[in-house]
Amino acid sequence: MEINTLEKDSVNRTNFNNGLMPEKTAEGFIKMIFESTPLLKACRTKILKAEKETLAGILEQKGQTRIVGVNNTGSQGVKDSEDQSAYRRTMSGYKFTLDTHEYSLSRTLSNKVLTDNLEGKSLGEHQASNLANMLMVDLEDAFINGYDVDPNGTLSGAISGAHTGVVTTIDIGTDPIVAGFPSSSDGHGYLAINDGSNNIELVTYTGVSGNTFTGCTRGVTDPDTGIASVASAYVGAEVVKWQRHHLIGRDNGIIQLFTTPESGMQASNIVDGSLINSGNISFSHLNEMRKALPKKYRTKELVYLMGADQFEKYREWLIANGSPVTQDKVMDNPTYYLSNGQTIMTPTDFPESKILLTTPKNLIFGIWQNIEMIKNTKYTDSRLADTDQTQWNLRLRAGYTVERTDAGVLLTGLTV
Numbered sequence: 023m024e025i026n027t028l029e030k031d032s033v034n035r036t037n038f039n040n041g042l043m044p045e046k047t048a049e050g051f052i053k054m055i056f057e058s059t060p061l062l063k064a065c066r067t068k069i070l071k072a073e074k075e076t077l078a079g080i081l082e083q084k085g086q087t088r089i090v091g092v093n094n095t096g097s098q099g100v101k102d103s104e105d106q107s108a109y110r111r112t113m114s115g116y117k118f119t120l121d122t123h124e125y126s127l128s129r130t131l132s133n134k135v136l137t138d139n140l141e142g143k144s145l146g147e148h149q150a151s152n153l154a155n156m157l158m159v160d161l162e163d164a165f166i167n168g169y170d171v172d173p174n175g176t177l178s179g180a181i182s183g184a185h186t187g188v189v190t191t192i193d194i195g196t197d198p199i200v201a202g203f204p205s206s207s208d209g210h211g212y213l214a215i216n217d218g219s220n221n222i223e224l225v226t227y228t229g230v231s232g233n234t235f236t237g238c239t240r241g242v243t244d245p246d247t248g249i250a251s252v253a254s255a256y257v258g259a260e261v262v263k264w265q266r267h268h269l270i271g272r273d274n275g276i277i278q279l280f281t282t283p284e285s286g287m288q289a290s291n292i293v294d295g296s297l298i299n300s301g302n303i304s305f306s307h308l309n310e311m312r313k314a315l316p317k318k319y320r321t322k323e324l325v326y327l328m329g330a331d332q333f334e335k336y337r338e339w340l341i342a343n344g345s346p347v348t349q350d351k352v353m354d355n356p357t358y359y360l361s362n363g364q365t366i367m368t369p370t371d372f373p374e375s376k377i378l379l380t381t382p383k384n385l386i387f388g389i390w391q392n393i394e395m396i397k398n399t400k401y402t403d404s405r406l407a408d409t410d411q412t413q414w415n416l417r418l419r420a421g422y423t424v425e426r427t428d429a430g431v432l433l434t435g436l437t438v
Contacts (some may be wrong), residue, residue, distance in 0.1 A: 035119040041396035041415075048393045051154065055389065058158040061369045062165075064325065064382035066425075070122065070390045073419055075355050079116040081319070081384055081426050118286075120388050122421035123273045125164075126426040127157050130411045152393070153416050159256070160269055163371040163385055165422045168275030169210045171266045181215065181260040182233065192225060194262050210271035212242060216261045224251040224265070224297040231379045276385055277376060280432040288428035291315060296435030303336045303436055304343070311379045313430040319429045323381040326366045329374035332436060333366060380430030390419040 043051065049069060056067040068077065179194035192213060212224040213235060224244055228237030241253030245266075266272075280290050290312045298306050308326060315324075328336075372378075398413040400406045406413065424430070 040082050041392070041394045043393045043395060045391060051393060052389045052391065055158050055161065056155065057385070059162050059369065059384075060367055061245055061327070061382070062158075062162060062387060065312060065385035065387055066383045067344040068120070068386070068388040070120070070388045070419075070421075073390055074119060074121045074421075075388070076117050076119050077386065079118060079425055081381070081429050082116055112408075118423065118425060120386055120421050120423055122388065122390050122419035124307060124417065124419050125157065125161065125269075126415070126417045127153055127160070128413060128415045130413050153414050157416060159370070161420055162369060164270050164273065164275060164420075165385075166275050166371055167277060168270045168273045169270040169278050169371065170274045171210045172280045179234045179262045181258050181262060183258050185256040190236070190238045190240070192227070192238050192262070194233055194235075196363060210267040212244070212265050212267075213238075213264045214265040215254070215256070216263075217256065218260055221254065222249055222251065223254050263302070273421070275422065276378065276424055277373065277432070280378060280427055280430055281434075283424075287424070288426055290427040291431040293431060293433045294435050295433040296437075301435050301437040302339075303332055304339050306380075307377065307433055307436070308379075311377065311433050313431070314431045315379060316428060321381060323383065324365075324379060325382055327372055327378040327380075328366065328368060328369075328376075329372045330368040331438070332369050332374045332377070336366075375434065375436045377433040379433075379435070380424075384425050384429045385422070387422045388420065388427055393418045 026296045052069050056062050063402070066080075068075070079423075157379060181192040182195045185192065192215075212226060217223065223240070224242040225235070226239045226242055227235040228234065241251050243249070243251045274284065281292070283290050293307075293310050293314050295301055295303075295307050295310075298304065298310060312320065312324075328417070394415075394417045396413075396415045397416065398406060400409070403413070
């Protein structure tokens with residue numbers, strides 16, 4: 023039995039010289055993305071008419087209703103003429119900018135698969151559909167976990183001395199700590215080591231000590247960049263560069279925006295969950311988050327976003343600590359969660375050590391209407407003449423932000 027596997031190819035920008043989707047087609051495609059996951063379906067979405075747009079804010083409240091001291095003489099005329107200026111509250115309009123970044127996906131498929139299959143010509147349509155589904159998964163991952171890693175400092179050193187393929191430290195000849203260089207805690211980049219024969223090994227690290235990267239994980243494979251990395255032995259002088267993660271190292275996602283708000287954003291609300299029940303999830307975590315949220319944002323639309331594994335731990339806690347009635351509802355009705363009457367959502371890529379409480383409309387996701395999707399074959403692209411391959415290339419621009427970082431609470435420090 024012959025098994026054929028799709029492999030992601032490096033995206034060649036010259037492939038995107040045409041193939042712009044018609045406006046109505048692109049609009050339908052974007053709406054399909056917006057409806058693809060519960061989180062994207064719930065948050066505020068926008069089909070953008072430009073690469074960058076200014077949007078109107080909808081959450082801010084400058085003040086709340088006041089009971090005014092109206093005249094109680096019984097004369098309606100006196101009541102109507104009473105000066106109310108002391109009770110007037112201004113609700114000024116505000117706006118924010120949503121910028122977009124480019125996302126690309128390219129897949130190759132052997133033409134033998136296209137000809138030797140039971141689906142016939144319709145297989146091509148299925149591959150195009152698969153591209154769209156892959157993009158949806160990546161976009162939500164970036165939306166949640168994006169971390170803008172664009173260092174001012176660079177790393178371009180060389181291996182210092184011999185290294186075996188199992189060592190957990192990487193020594194280079196110069197001090198890697200350069201102003202603006204991404205720290206190990208960023209977690210969205212690799213040491214890329216060239217063995218001299220253009221074989222690249224990707225290495226992650228947890229710390230830096232002088233000239234040495236420590237806590238290294240060797241031979242990291244990153245299928246999203248097409249690099250199947252293998253740990254290698256080095257004799258010294260091999261080139262070491264820094265390579266950021268292609269997907270989540272390019273724009274700040276919602277977790278990062280609540281952790282460290284960007285310039286112009288409001289102060290965020292952070293709760294250290296490690297101080298509650300030693301970080302083991304319990305009802306107290308959700309309760310403390312709600313108490314940390316400003317009163318004016320405590321609406322019925324609030325949603326707790328958490329990882330699926332963490333939610334299962336919470337269900338186990340409920341069963342162990344709740345009443346029999348609660349236990350029955352938890353076991354029989356998975357939509358019922360004991361969370362102050364609010365909803366819990368578990369996006370696929372949400373980090374297990376954190377929980378976010380906010381209204382989904384506070385989370386903004388937009389896609390520019392100009393989308394390119396091209397199918398290249400040996401008949402349309404001379405570079406494929408001898409490869410026996412067909413390529414599907416998809417490119418669009420997407421952006422995400424938070425309208426008000428003070429309208430949410432981020433809990434950190436949960437045990438995983």
